[in-house]
Amino acid sequence: xxxxxxxxxxxxxxxxxxWVRHAPIVGAAPFESHxxxxxxxxxxxxxxxxxxxxxxxxxxxxxxxxxxxxxxEVLKVASGDAEVGYIGHQVQGELSKSEGAWRLDxxxxxDPSLVAATAAATKQMHRDYVEMxxxxxxxxxxxLPSFALFxxxxxxxxxxxxxxxxxxxxxxxxxxxxxxxxxxxSTRMVALQKAVKDAKIDNVxxxxxxFDPEHDTPGVLRQYADAYGMDLSNxxxxxxxxDEMNEALIQFGISVIQENGSLVHxxxxxxxxxxxxxxYRKQGELWTVPEFLDRLQSSTPAS
Numbered sequence: 001x002x003x004x005x006x007x008x009x010x011x012x013x014x015x016x017x018x019w020v021r022h023a024p025i026v027g028a029a030p031f032e033s034h035x036x037x038x039x040x041x042x043x044x045x046x047x048x049x050x051x052x053x054x055x056x057x058x059x060x061x062x063x064x065x066x067x068x069x070x071x072x073e074v075l076k077v078a079s080g081d082a083e084v085g086y087i088g089h090q091v092q093g094e095l096s097k098s099e100g101a102w103r104l105d106x107x108x109x110x111d112p113s114l115v116a117a118t119a120a121a122t123k124q125m126h127r128d129y130v131e132m133x134x135x136x137x138x139x140x141x142x143x144l145p146s147f148a149l150f151x152x153x154x155x156x157x158x159x160x161x162x163x164x165x166x167x168x169x170x171x172x173x174x175x176x177x178x179x180x181x182x183x184x185x186s187t188r189m190v191a192l193q194k195a196v197k198d199a200k201i202d203n204v205x206x207x208x209x210x211f212d213p214e215h216d217t218p219g220v221l222r223q224y225a226d227a228y229g230m231d232l233s234n235x236x237x238x239x240x241x242x243d244e245m246n247e248a249l250i251q252f253g254i255s256v257i258q259e260n261g262s263l264v265h266x267x268x269x270x271x272x273x274x275x276x277x278x279x280y281r282k283q284g285e286l287w288t289v290p291e292f293l294d295r296l297q298s299s300t301p302a303s
Contacts, residue, residue: 039096040094040095040096040105041063041094041095041096042092042093042094042095043061043063043064043092043093043094043095043104044061044090044091044092044110045059045060045061045063045064045090045091045093045104046059046060046061046088046089046090047059047085047086047087047088047089047090047091048060048072048087048088049087050082050084050085050086050087051082052079052082052083052085054082055076055077055078055079055082056074056075056076056077056082057074057075057077057081057082057085057086057104058072058073058074058075059072059073059074059075059091059104060072060073061090063095065095065097065102066102073102075095075102075103075104076098076101076102076103076104077093077103077104077105077107077219078105078107078219078220078223079219079223080152080217080218080219080220080221080222080223080224080226081104081107081217081218081219081222082219083219083222083223083226084107084152084153084154084218084219084222086107086109086154089109089110089111089154090109090110090111090112091104091107091108091109091110092107092108092109092110093105093106093107093108094106106217107217107218107219108150108217108218108241109150109154109156109218114150114156117148117156118148118149118150118156118240118241118244119244120148121146121147121148121158121244122241122243122244122247124146125145125146125147125244125247125248125250125251126247128145128146128251129247129250129251136250136251137250137251137252137253138251138252138253138278139253139278139281140278140279140280140281141277141278142277142278143159143276143277143278144159144162144272144276144278145159145247145248145251145252146158146159147159147238147240147244147248148240148244149209149238149239149240149244149245149248150218150238150239150240151218151221151236151237151238152218152221152222152224152225152232152236152237153218153222153232154218154219157236157238159276162205162207162236162272162276163274163275163276164203164274165203165204165205165274166203166204166205166271166272166273166274166296166299167204167205167206167207167270167271167272168189168192168204168205168206168207168269168270168271168272168292168296169207169208169209169269169270169271169272170185170186170189170207170208170209170267170268170269170270171208171209171210171211171249171252171254171265171267171268172185172186172208172209172210172211173210173211173212173215173216173265174210174212174215174216174220174221174223174224175212175215180285181267181285184285185267185269185285186208186224186228187228188287188288188289189206189208189230189235190228190229190230191289192206192289192292192293193206193230193231193234193235195289195293196293196296197231199293199297201293201296201297203274204234204296205234205235205236206230206234206235206236207235207236207237207238208221208235208236208237208238209237209238209239209248209249209252210237210238210239210245211245211249211254211256211265212256213239213240213241213242213245214242216239217239218239221237221238221239222237224237225237252268252270253266253268254266254267254268266283266284267283267284267285268281268282268283268284269281269282269287269292270282271292271295271296271299273299279295279299280292280295
């Protein structure tokens with residue numbers, strides 16, 4: 001279920017930007033109905049091994065359907081989840097049986113410390129919103145929200161981890177069907193990343209934040225990055241629990257609603273200074289690589 005950045009919209013907090021309407025999203029093929037196939041269930045397990053070539057992970061924990069003598073079981077996963085691996089960490093996902101094999105989908109990090117960190121960030125951002133109201137929406141000169149989100153490697157990323165680098169931040173959802181919107185933005189981000197490298201501009205990190213946590217898990221973001229040829233040495237794609245994403249997007253001034261089976265959302269692309277302050281904000285989807293390259297070059301310290 002897609003969710004609504006309700007607080008900002010209902011209270012009239014976010015100033016209306018250019019809204020982008022997408023055609024209805026085509027869902028996955030329906031789950032085959034067989035009496036001998038149990039309904040999908042949520043499960044939390046520990047990952048002990050991963051096999052990207054076989055699209056599988058080996059896990060242990062309670063609730064496994066047919067564990068081996070050592071308590072482990074091999075589960076099929078999406079290619080992105082197998083690449084992330086999560087070895088040595090707990091994950092939560094949806095266990096189901098398909099074509100005779102058990103698989104885990106909708107995989108999220110579930111280490112207690114990580115879950116607690118995202119919950120704390122959610123509470124902090126909500127407090128900021130309650131105390132600051134409209135002023136909690138970040139604009140030029142403001143710092144980043146106090147988020148704690150997962151990247152495409154399942155690692156927790158906070159603003160403090162990004163400090164000291166210039167950031168280019170945009171917002172997408174991975175199964176966007178409109179080629180002129182999210183796909184075009186991701187293509188420009190990759191082109192800008194290459195242009196920055198060619199221009200020998202150092203200390204720049206690219207950040208893409210998904211506004212669809214119901215679908216965009218770390219593993220899905222990993223597959224998305226691979227599909228677009230993103231150089232992950234200085235590129236983070238971020239996602240998180242729905243409640244936290246709701247709070248973060250309110251403060252970033254990004255509005256997302258579902259309308260008649262379509263996503264309607266605003267868009268923005270930001271530049272953030274090494275000190276963590278927003279120095280440029282371009283509303284809408286129509287930004288250009290030369291425009292952002294010029295701003296990054298002009299803010300590069302003289303050597």
